[in-house]
Amino acid sequence: MAALMIEHVLAQAEKDEAEKLKLISVDKELELQFDLGNLLAIDPNPADVKAFRQQNREVFLRSLARDNTQLLINQLWTLPTQRVEEAVVATLPDPSTRLPREKPIPKPRAPTRWEEFAKLKGIKKKKKTNLVWDEVSKEWRRRWGYKRANDNTKDWLIEVPATADPNEDQFSKRVKAKKERVAKNELNRLRNLARADKGKIPGVGLTPTEQPSRDDLGKAMHVAKRSTASAGRFQDKLPKEKEPKNMGKKRKFQPLLGDFGAEKNKQLEILKVMDSKKPKLDVNKAVNRQMREEDAEASAKRKKPFKKGGRGKQGGKKGKGRGPVRGGKGQGGKRRK
Amino acid sequence: MRPLTDEETRTMFEKLSKYIGENIKLLVDRPDGTYCFRLHNDRVYYVSEKILKLATNIAREKLVSLGTCFGKFTKTQKFRLHITALDYLAPYAKYKVWVKPGAEQSFLYGNHVLKSGLGRITENTAQYQGVIVYSMADVPLGFGVAAKSTQECRRLDPMTIVVFHQADVGEYIRHEDTLT
Numbered sequence: 001m002a003a004l005m006i007e008h009v010l011a012q013a014e015k016d017e018a019e020k021l022k023l024i025s026v027d028k029e030l031e032l033q034f035d036l037g038n039l040l041a042i043d044p045n046p047a048d049v050k051a052f053r054q055q056n057r058e059v060f061l062r063s064l065a066r067d068n069t070q071l072l073i074n075q076l077w078t079l080p081t082q083r084v085e086e087a088v089v090a091t092l093p094d095p096s097t098r099l100p101r102e103k104p105i106p107k108p109r110a111p112t113r114w115e116e117f118a119k120l121k122g123i124k125k126k127k128k129t130n131l132v133w134d135e136v137s138k139e140w141r142r143r144w145g146y147k148r149a150n151d152n153t154k155d156w157l158i159e160v161p162a163t164a165d166p167n168e169d170q171f172s173k174r175v176k177a178k179k180e181r182v183a184k185n186e187l188n189r190l191r192n193l194a195r196a197d198k199g200k201i202p203g204v205g206l207t208p209t210e211q212p213s214r215d216d217l218g219k220a221m222h223v224a225k226r227s228t229a230s231a232g233r234f235q236d237k238l239p240k241e242k243e244p245k246n247m248g249k250k251r252k253f254q255p256l257l258g259d260f261g262a263e264k265n266k267q268l269e270i271l272k273v274m275d276s277k278k279p280k281l282d283v284n285k286a287v288n289r290q291m292r293e294e295d296a297e298a299s300a301k302r303k304k305p306f307k308k309g310g311r312g313k314q315g316g317k318k319g320k321g322r323g324p325v326r327g328g329k330g331q332g333g334k335r336r337k
Numbered sequence: 338m339r340p341l342t343d344e345e346t347r348t349m350f351e352k353l354s355k356y357i358g359e360n361i362k363l364l365v366d367r368p369d370g371t372y373c374f375r376l377h378n379d380r381v382y383y384v385s386e387k388i389l390k391l392a393t394n395i396a397r398e399k400l401v402s403l404g405t406c407f408g409k410f411t412k413t414q415k416f417r418l419h420i421t422a423l424d425y426l427a428p429y430a431k432y433k434v435w436v437k438p439g440a441e442q443s444f445l446y447g448n449h450v451l452k453s454g455l456g457r458i459t460e461n462t463a464q465y466q467g468v469i470v471y472s473m474a475d476v477p478l479g480f481g482v483a484a485k486s487t488q489e490c491r492r493l494d495p496m497t498i499v500v501f502h503q504a505d506v507g508e509y510i511r512h513e514d515t516l517t
Contacts, residue, residue: 251342255340256338256339257390260371260373264365264373267346267350268362268366270346271365274350274351274354288463292460292461292488
């Protein structure tokens with residue numbers, strides 16, 4: 001009885017074992033192709049169309065997927081494994097299938113203003129060595145940064161230039177200049193960013209200058225005046241203040257094919273204004289007219305005696321009225337006749 | 338190509354009014370169709386609306402000319418009349434000068450009109466008045482500026498200049514390549 005029981009149990013165990021083995025071993029006519037790096041298995045076997053049609057499709061597909069997954073898992077177990085905190089971890093080989101990238105390729109950084117200019121002018125970057133020989137410390141040092149060679153911030157003495165104010169602190173001047181350079185660089189960096197973003201670049205406004213010119217001062221005044229909450233609308237004007245040039249208004253033209261009637265009316269209006277501006281009394285014209293009238297009168301007078309003399313026989317009267325010169329002329333006329 | 342600004346229109350009208358006075362109105366306001374002034378390459382063209390609309394199909398740098406060129410704006414924004422405007426100015430001319438047949442050629446070669454070549458002149462012409470120059474057969478030859486008033490012309494010796502030359506139809510040959 002006991003032996004029978006044991007036999008039975010053993011048979012049962014063997015059966016279970018076979019069942020288990022059947023669960024993890026899958027038979028395929030063609031070997032699957034694996035890309036373990038991507039956890040990918042490709043099944044080249046043709047699908048059993050008959051079974052697919054006869055069986056419940058869902059069940060068929062699920063069992064097929066299960067089998068193939070099993071094969072993939074089996075393959076994974078062949079990889080070298082290690083235990084990390086109660087979990088068995090397999091190291092995957094490099095993926096052999098190339099997948100398209102998820103995101104588009106990042107755009108190259110927009111060139112800065114200097115880079116654009118350098119390209120235009122054909123200026124090439126020259127590589128400089130990183131290390132420079134420092135004469136003072138007698139060793140090779142970096143060109144820039146901490147513990148750099150020929151560090152001019154470590155100068156203990158600065159010669160005062162001949163043109164400089166002797167009471168000026170050259171050290172603080174140097175520090176200030178450096179700070180300004182840094183600030184300017186930062187500003188340019190931000191402007192480059194804004195430019196790359198196609199955003200509106202804020203105007204630089206006014207950069208401090210050593211000796212501001214007349215134009216600079218005018219500009220500064222203009223900027224200061226407009227820097228109120230109401231954009232300078234209520235700001236008083238100085239007696240002889242002029243608006244700075246090239247500010248604000250841009251010239252705008254009428255459309256090429258606009259309203260022809262309106263254009264005509266505008267031109268007629270201009271003509272009307274031009275006409276009304278003409279002086280009513282044209283001095284030149286008036287003088288000319290006067291001269292002409294005088295001329296006409298004079299010539300009439302000159303001709304008068306000549307004609308009369310020719311026409312009638314009243315020479316006696318003429319001779320009485322006029323001087324001898326006139327008479328002579330009259331005679332000449334007679335002689336001609 | 339664009340319409341003239343008010344400023345440009347005024348400068349041009351002031352120049353035109355020296356020759357045709359208030360007759361500019363007849364150029365602006367025409368009963369036979371819509372005509373307008375357009376600026377292209379600093380030159381002012383007098384174009385009918387129809388041709389203007391056709392010309393819009395041509396790219397700016399390819400467009401050489403359209404309508405009638407009246408003149409051009411200099412870089413100092415002054416207006417210079419071109420000889421091509423003569424056809425429109427001659428019918429409306431207020432002050433005319435007729436040149437004797439012998440002096441015609443001299444004028445057409447770009448010389449000033451001398452007293453000896455002066456055939457007739459409109460009465461009442463003031464000094465420095467814009468005038469249209471005609472041949473004795475009433476063919477418009479060009480335009481100029483009266484150097485002397487009509488009155489003064491009478492008592493001049495024959496070699497003095499009466500009309501300063503500005504433009505003449507000889508330019509059609511002399512400046513063939515630049516006239517548009």
